[in-house]
Amino acid sequence: MRPRVLFATGPKVGRVRKLNAVKLAAFAGLGLLGVGAGVGAYTFIYAEGASYLTDDAAACANCHVMQEQYRAWNRSSHHAVATCNDCHTPHDFLGKYLVKARNGYHHSLAFTTGWFHEPIQITPQNLAVTEAACRRCHQDIVQAIDTSQPGQPPLSCTRCHPNVGHLH
Numbered sequence: 001m002r003p004r005v006l007f008a009t010g011p012k013v014g015r016v017r018k019l020n021a022v023k024l025a026a027f028a029g030l031g032l033l034g035v036g037a038g039v040g041a042y043t044f045i046y047a048e049g050a051s052y053l054t055d056d057a058a059a060c061a062n063c064h065v066m067q068e069q070y071r072a073w074n075r076s077s078h079h080a081v082a083t084c085n086d087c088h089t090p091h092d093f094l095g096k097y098l099v100k101a102r103n104g105y106h107h108s109l110a111f112t113t114g115w116f117h118e119p120i121q122i123t124p125q126n127l128a129v130t131e132a133a134c135r136r137c138h139q140d141i142v143q144a145i146d147t148s149q150p151g152q153p154p155l156s157c158t159r160c161h162p163n164v165g166h167l168h
Contacts, residue, residue, distance in 0.1 A: 072166040
């Protein structure tokens with residue numbers, strides 16, 4: 001009968017411990033990934049995330065912070081001709097959904113944590129997107145009045161018309 005070994009020594013022991021540590025780390029990583037996916041899926045469903053993939057302006061009012069902007073848009077001259085996406089996302093497919101993804105992430109984080117300025121303010125990146133949309137839709141007017149000199153910045157539509165789509 002062979003004697004029972006209570007304490008193993010030798011080269012195999014180090015490999016067994018390393019293998020167990022790798023398995024434990026992989027299991028923990030997969031667990032964290034699963035929790036993250038679950039929380040993300042719950043948040044997407046709870047916040048009606050699929051509605052943001054459409055052009056329905058009502059989707060932008062899912063958050064209480066945007067309800068005043070939505071009501072003001074309904075009373076504005078742009079209501080009949082433009083949705084939120086027309087003014088607040090680029091007009092190419094990839095650009096539109098990259099901006100939507102970036103904004104969706106930042107908005108969900110801000111609104112979940114409450115870390116945002118009230119009243120809500122547009123970021124410089126989103127203001128640039130809106131400015132480009134103004135210039136695209138109103139290019140005839142912009143070309144007629146934009147008399148910027150070389151080396152000078154062009155006129156800013158949103159500087160003179162800051163609330164045009166959201167008249168209060």
